[in-house]
Amino acid sequence: MYNIAVKQEEYLTYILKDLDSNSRLEIVPEKGGIVTDWTIQGQKILYLDKQRFKNPQLSVRGGIPVLFPICGNLPDNLYSYQEKSYILKQHGFARDLPWIVTNQDTDNGANLTLTLTSNPETLKVYPFEFELNFTYKLREKQLIIEQSYHNKSQEKMPFSVGFHPYFFCGDKTKLTLEIPAQEYNSKTGDKTYSFNGELDYNLDEIDIAFTQLQGQTTGFTDGKRNLKVEISYSDLFSTLVFWTLKDKDFICIEPWSAPRNALNTGEQLNYLQPDETYTAQVSIEIY
Incomplete structure (x- = not known):
């Protein structure tokens, strides 16, 4: 049995529930359409820094932020289009803007x-008219995010998109990573390292990108909590970014459609023709 409720705190929050499996998901449409919380039988799946979340001057650190129309950052936050320069900050603007609820149901x-x-403010930094429709589906221990990207402008629209899930993890030494790649790139992209499934969590920060993927499923097993997370993604997503900070109780495994700075380099960048729509899907399942 499924249920959708709302609550008003700092923001209006929608609560999706699968009552049979005791799976509960919270989404805040007006703050970037972000998933802020997911628990299954009382066990926390996602990490959220609640103090940062309450501060509108700070970027959210936690939940599942949406990255659009870029993933990562651009050098000096700049790119050029038709001989004009634009400023677009890290991960784009979708995670900061209010999304509108356009449908809700409990059918399956x-x-x-x-x-x-798009609106006048987005057009100042990204000169394309667009419409995104994301449907979040909670079914038992699975979250499915169905996505639709529509180019409403008269020009071919370049874009990249990604998700930045923060998974709660109390002891990273008990993790077993399952990433379909044998090498990764440094954050700057100038160095490549072989990957055997292990990372050094004693480093202050790990920020790496897997760009030569050999499958469409990734995830990890948390041996301490006897929990497995499996992430599946459409072929739109060509890059996986892993990010964590020392002494913080989270890891991020992020499906991106293109690596950072793709709007300038063109690497794995996607394009929509005028009036064209592209659909994709990401699912996260817990075992």
Whole structure:
């Protein structure tokens, strides 16, 4: 049995529930359409820094932020289009803007559809008219994010998109990573290292990108909590970024459609023709 409720705290929050499996998901449409919380039988799946979340001057650190129309950062936050320069900050603007709830139902899941459209402010930094429709579907121990990207402008629209899930993890030494790649790149992209499944969590920060993927499923097993997370993604997503900070109780495994700075380099960059729509899907399942 599925249920959708709302609560008003700092922001209006939608609560999706699968009552049979005791799976509970919270989404805040007006703050970037972000998933802020997911628990299954009382066990926390996602990490959220609640103090940062309450501060509108700080970027959210936690939940599942949406990255669009870029993933990562651009050098000096700049790119050029038709001989004009634009400033676009890290990960784009979708995670900061209010999304609109355009549908909700409990047909074969607790389902919530959110929509984001271009506006005069987005056109100043990204000169394309667009419409995004994301449907979050909670079914038992699985979250499915169905996505639709529509180019409403008269020009071919370049874009990249990604998700930045923060998974709660109390002891990283008990993790077993399952990433479909044999090498990764440094954050700057100038060095490549072989990957055997192990990382040094004593480093202050790990920020690496897997760009030569050999499959469409990734995830990890948390031996301490006897929990497995499996992430599956459409072929739109060509890059996986792993990020964590020392002494913080999270790891991020992020499906990106293109590596950082793709808007300048063109690497793995996607394009939509005028009036064209592209659909994709990411799912996260817990075992």
